Amino acid sequence: AVCDVLIGNDGIWSAIRAQMWDEDQKGPGSGCTYSGYIVFAGETIYKPDDYFDVGYKVYMGPKRYFVTSDVGRGRIQWYAFVAVGEGEQVPRGPREKKDYVKAAFQGWSQQVQDLLEATPSDTVEDRSLYDRPPSVGRSWADGPVALAGDACHPMMPNLGQGGCQAMEDAYMICEKLKGCKSRSEVPDALQDYYRSRVFRASAIQGLSRIASDLLLSTFTFPWKPSEGLSSPHGKGRGDFNYNAVAVSYLKYLLPSIFNIQFSFLYSYHPYKWTAAEVQSLVKKTMDRHRRDSEAAWAQREKAVADGTVGALEEEQKKPSFFTLAAQTK
Ligand SMILES: Cc1cc2nc3c(=O)[nH]c(=O)nc-3n(C[C@H](O)[C@H](O)[C@H](O)COP(=O)(O)OP(=O)(O)OC[C@H]3O[C@@H](n4cnc5c(N)ncnc54)[C@H](O)[C@@H]3O)c2cc1C
Structure with a gap:
């Protein structure tokens, strides 16, 4: 096939990246690293009391966390992140996978257990999570070929930004290419695209990995100073240790950290919506959401x-x- 421009938007195991950067497409030579987490996902029709008030919930604990997301039409999709060593086996059958997740989150909030119980086993699947370090010194473009999305900046899903960054890439590629008058201008336009995107995408890629590593290495059972020096699996079920102390006091800092972080994540506004447009869109969407x-x-x-x-x-x-x-x- 012959084309003027080729965009390698072919995901984390990108064949185009492998060719452009002379790496293996998969495996240790691909530059992608296993994060230490396997994510199980399932979906079901479910009606929690707060369905229309809370779109996204995260339950956190040591070496695992559980996320629920309202995906519309009365459905909840959940993700169960479990720290699993590389190559360690997890069950293969759908029923066994569901039982594995239920056991992994045994004793957690009843909301988690109820949701798992309500999920048909055959919707439960799993996937090992990989990412790459940011590619700051190596351009995502070469001649008339450029990479976009997970192909050039795969990231951990903790901040919910992998898909968002792929869309920002697509928007920027269009912006840069629309000024081209001839094919000879395409390579410069694509290098320009890379330069305008690399800082933001790399920062978010790094933040996503830090968030994931912190959860894996630091998070522990909640411990409250009021419970004294040790309450192993007693009152708050916490265990006194240095990480527990850090986690206990982190709650005072988190609102400020989240404020700065999310202001940065949501700072890309190629189109400025008016307040009236936003309100009308929210109303239309929520009315339809409620009805469905x-x-x-x-x-x-x-x-x-x-x-x-x-x-x-x-x-x-x-x-x-x-x-x-x-x-x-
Ligand atoms: C559990 C989980 C939760 C997530 N949650 C969020 C979230 O809340 N918000 C968010 O923004 N992101 C989220 N993400 C990340 C998001 O899914 C990805 O970052 C996003 O899908 C990347 O888009 P992409 O187009 O770059 O790659 P992909 O979505 O991987 O698309 C690449 C496409 O290329 C195709 N392809 C590959 N090779 C070839 C080939 N040789 N020929 C033709 N086609 C090919 C593939 O079939 C695929 O369809 C999450 C990811 C996971 C795993």
Whole structure:
């Protein structure tokens, strides 16, 4: 095939990156490193009391954390991050995977256990998480070819920014290319794209990794100074140790840290929305969200009453988060 411009937006195991940077596409020679986490994901129709008030919840503990996200139409998608050594085996069958996650989060909030219980086993999948260090000294562009998204800056999902950064790349590529009058201008435009994106994407890539490493190495069972020097699995179920002390006092700093961090993450505004536009969009989206969710819950309640919930789940089965990502090939 012949083309004027080639954008390598082919994900973390990018064939185009491997060719451009003369690396292996996968494995130790690919420059990608295992993060120490496996993420399990599942999805179900579910109605927590705060569905319309809280879109995203994170439950944290030592060497694992659990995230729930409202994905619309009365559904919740969850991610269970579990620290697992490289090469260590996890169960392969869907039922076994669900049992593994339930056991890993045994004794956690009842909300977590209830959600897991309500999730059909065959929606549960897992994936090992990899990222790369930022590619600051090596351009994402070479001649008329450029990398974008996970191909050049794969990151840990902790800050929910991998997809956002891919979209910012796409926007910037269009901005730079639209000024080109001939093919000969494309290589400079793509280098310009790289220079304008590398600082922000690398900073977010680094922040995502730091957040993940901190969770893995520092987070421990909550301990409260009021509980004395040791309350091993007693009152607050905390264990006194230096990390527990740091985590206990971190809560005073976190609001400021989050404020700075999220101001930076959400600082990219190529288009400035007016307050009225935002309000109208939010209202339209939330009205539709409420309508669709209530309908989905009513349909499920009826199926439970009729004893046909299995058939409904089968009918509503759709490719998982991971399968959808792989299917677009
Ligand atoms: C658990 C989890 C939660 C996440 N949560 C968030 C979040 O809340 N917010 C957020 O912004 N990001 C999130 N992300 C990150 C986000 O999913 C990725 O950063 C994003 O999908 C990257 O987009 P991409 O287009 O660069 O790569 P991909 O989404 O990987 O797309 C690459 C595409 O290229 C195709 N492809 C690969 N090779 C070839 C080939 N040779 N020929 C043709 N096609 C090919 C693949 O099939 C794929 O469709 C999360 C990731 C995970 C794992």
